[in-house]
Amino acid sequence: MSRVKHAVSSLKRRKKTLKAVKGQRASRSKLLKTAKEAGRKALISNYIDRKKKKRNFRSLWVARINAACKSGDMSYSRFIAGLKKAGIILNRKMLSEIAISDSAGFKSLVKKTG
Numbered sequence: 001m002s003r004v005k006h007a008v009s010s011l012k013r014r015k016k017t018l019k020a021v022k023g024q025r026a027s028r029s030k031l032l033k034t035a036k037e038a039g040r041k042a043l044i045s046n047y048i049d050r051k052k053k054k055r056n057f058r059s060l061w062v063a064r065i066n067a068a069c070k071s072g073d074m075s076y077s078r079f080i081a082g083l084k085k086a087g088i089i090l091n092r093k094m095l096s097e098i099a100i101s102d103s104a105g106f107k108s109l110v111k112k113t114g
Helices: 008-020 030-072 076-084 091-101 103-113
Strands: none
Touching: 008 030, 030 076, 030 091, 030 103, 076 103, 091 103
16 A cells, blocks of 8 residues: 655645735744734634624714714714604614715704604
């Protein structure tokens, strides 16, 4: 029986790892062990930051809605509670877009809730 060393598959695997961390600096893109660590850490950071992105956008929308509500002499919390009571179903993204692009429309929403 002939001996198998797995050279081709090992090289393929190493190349795949090094290609994934191609843009990293110094040994993180050259040496296999540090490249693996860098790749693992990058994937974890990517996952976490996808969640953070959603969080950041929501806080941006809330800040925009709050600023628009202040110009109509109402607090953000009372505005959102008023929307729920009035049965107006709009998410915060759409409310912030309305506040930016159509200020008259947003003021009418504030009047309905107040």
